[in-house]
Amino acid sequence: MKTLSNARVSELFEHYFAVAPVAVVKAPGRVNLIGEHTDYNGGFVLPAAINYHTYIAFAPRADRSLRLVAYNFDNELVTVDLDxxxxxxxxxxxxxYVRGVVQEMRTQGFALAGGDLYIAGDLHSGAGLSSSASLEMALIRALTALSGEQVDPTQAALMGQAAENNFVGCNCGIMDQLISARGQEHAALLIDCQELTARAVPVPADWEILIVHSGVKRGLVDSEYNQRRQxxxxxxxxxxxxxxxxxxxxQLLxxxxxxxxxxxxxARHVLTENQRTxxxxxxxxxxNLAGLIKVMAESxxxxxxxxNITVSAIDTLVNILADAGEGKAGARMTGGGFGGCVVAMAPATVIPQLVAAVELYYQAKTGCEPTLIRAKASAGAFA
Structure with missing residues (x-):
């Protein structure tokens, strides 16, 4: 997917609405390095915000409506009455996701104001990189800018989570929204999902993150995600x-x-995953690369x-990356499961051999076409 920028999305807004936007905001997606299905269990996660985003260019309207245009959905137009x-x-x-955010913001007492919004993203939808949380955080930034209201980053994350839980119907935890809101450049965040506290964990300067989309698309609302939570x-x-x-x-054992x-x-997965995180x-x-590789493999x-949330293609992809790393790369599935992405972390000098191995072996073994995404730990929407 082609990388976007504030300037490009501003141009797209002006082309569609025939006026210039007053501003452009953005919110990142994320990759979870470790800590899967622990967030809604009050556990620990270690995600990083990444340098792929949802952008929203916007301008005020005189009435109490939002006109929203989605670049990634063939410029589909949706109108939302704020009252x-x-x-x-x-x-x-x-x-x-938009309607859910608006509903939650109204419930929380936000006045909101009308506006024209152009939404565009360079995140892969359905890849497990939290394009939905990215949209929610960018939308809250845009809506509060339009109305001149203030919002705390953690409050924004909680409203985004509530929108998914109460309106969209996905019982997700807080991780995705919190890292999109509060991520830090060059660092992962160790998040305590019960206390909603976060500690920055610097990524060594010579290490890189490689995300590989398996080509198996996943959809949390229609998957077994809610069943796992139950x-x-x-x-x-x-x-x-x-x-x-x-x-x-x-106690469990x-x-x-x-x-x-x-x-x-x-339960054993969740409790051991907390320790691994x-x-x-x-x-x-x-x-400590060897220590990280060990817990990623165990995860x-x-x-x-x-x-039971991986699929055959994902398992094959993890094995290819681990073998290619020759003891210098950690790899694991990332995200809710049933497809999506694998994350690998390794010294920058090792990344090319991982890429080469995926390109050489993965499609031949699985019939699935991979997408390779080199990512950097980046700042959150409210950072």
Whole structure:
């Protein structure tokens, strides 16, 4: 997908609306280095905002409506009345994220103001890089700029999450919105999803992130994502807890055979993944490549065997990257699962051999066409 810029999206707005926008805002997507399906369980995650974004150019209107145009959906136009309760529109799926954000902002007491908005992104939709959270954070930035209102970055993230939970119908955790809002350049964030605190973990200057889209598109709302969340909640309830954050791994292991096998395995993934995420943050901070590679490999195996969210093509891709790295590259599936992307981290000098191996072997083995995305840890929408 072609990389966009503030200037390019400003031009697109002017071409469509025949006037110049007053401003352009953007919000990044993200890649999660480790910590999968831990966020909605009150656990730990280690994502980085990346240098691919949703951009919104905008200008005020005199009435109480939003006119939104989506570049990535053939310039589809959607109009939203700010003074009515929003209604789900199944004919414009991207617009439901907009309607959900507007609904949540109204609920939170934001006055909002009318405007013309041109939305364009260079994130791959359905890749597990949080194009939806990026849209939500960019939209909140644009809407508060139009109305002259202030919003705290964490409040913005919570409203974006609520829009997906309550309106779109995806019971996602807080990670995607929080990293899009609060990401830092040259660093991942270790996020405690229960306390909503974040600590920057610098990425060594000579390491790079390689994201590979498997060519298997995923859709969280229609996948088994919500089912996994229910299974985790059932496991937590067995121990009298509202989330797995309140359960110790030793408690869980002692209950093996008493808890049903599926709930046990789902919970084991989450609790061991929390430990791996903390270990990964320490390894990253210390520049300990071997330590990071180990926990990334263990994370992928846990997602495959205990959480059952990988697919054959993804497993093949991870193996290709690990073999090509020759002990100098960590690789794992990233995102909600059932397709999407794999993330690899390695010294910059190793990245070309990873790219070459994917191009040589992956499509031949799976029939799927990969997309290689070299990414940098970047600043969040409100940074």
């Amino acid at each position: 009515v309760d929003q209604v789900d529109d199944r004919n414009a799926s991207w617009a439901n 299974q985790c909640e059932q496991a937590a309830a067995y121990f009298g807890q509202t989330s797995l954050r309140g359960v110790a791994l030793e 002692a209950a093996e055979g008493q808890l049903d096998e599926l709930s046990f395995r789902r 903390l270990a990964a943050a320490n390894a990253l901070a210390e520049g 992928h195996a846990s997602m495959r065997d205990d959480f």
